[in-house]
Amino acid sequence: MRKDTLVAGCFFAVGLAVLGGYALSQSATPAMAQAVDGPGPNLVIEVAGEANGEVVIDLLPDLAPKHVAQITALAEAGNYDGVVFHRVIDGFMAQTGDVEFGKKAGDTSRAGMGGSDFPDIPAEFSKETFDRGVVGMARSQSPDSANSQFFIMFAPGPFLDEQYTVVGRVISGMDVVDKIKRGAGGNGEVVDPDQMATVTVVK
Structure with a gap:
């Protein structure tokens, strides 16, 4: 995985261009319709740092069963505990989930380059469109390179639609x-x- 795992190469450049004329023109915290808690499972993240509090993500196995299974397995094994939000772009998204290089207790200078012991998906x-609060899987240039990293949208990013796998929606804690x-x-x-101090799964 590369440092630019979310939107590699031209996608990142296009994304920032679109943000300049779209997402960044929105308010810093645009309104979001309350997401409905589906059948789950739910990913419960305790965030610590400048932000403190609980974020609950309703995972969507009907849309992305393999990705949800991998996220769930990593969370249940405790692999996401202590992983930092290594890449955060105002008006765009917050990226985390590098269980290899992103642990707060270690050297995070390579955060964003790693994945997990599981194979890519x-x-x-x-x-599903990338609205505010939607959670997607980060990847490198190959569409089949997602592994453990994911991102949460601060604002709509329709330029990501059908380019990245949607895995869930925030159902509480967007203020966090x-x-x-x-x-x-x-x-x-x-x-x-x-950091994500702890990440648990509620089924």
């Missing part, structure tokens, strides 16, 4: 997501980032 693209420490520069790398 084939793409499970859907018609909105407070996650932002990164600096175009790539959004964060100095002294916030």
Whole structure:
């Protein structure tokens, strides 16, 4: 996995261009319709740092069964505990989930380059749009390279639709997501980032 796992190459450039004329023109915390809690499972994240509190994500196995199974397995094994939000771009998204290089207790200088001991997952693209609060899987240039990293949208990003796998929606705690420490520069790398202190699964 590369440092630019979310939107590699031209997608990242196009994304920032679109943000300039779309997402960043929205308010910092645009309104979001209350997402409905589906059959789950739910991913419960305790965020610590500048942001503190609980974020609950309703995972969507009907859209992305292989991705949801992998996220669930990693969470149940405790692999996401202590992983930082290594890339956070205001008006766009907060990215986390690098269980290999993203542990707060270690050296996070390579956060964003790693994955997990599990194999990469084939793409499970859907018609679901990347609205505020939607959770997607990060990947490198190959559509089939998602592994453990995921991102939460601060604002709508329709330019990601059918390019990245949607795995869930935030059903509570977007106020916490909105407070996650932002990164600096175009790539959004964060100095002294916030972390997912604990991540659990509720079925």
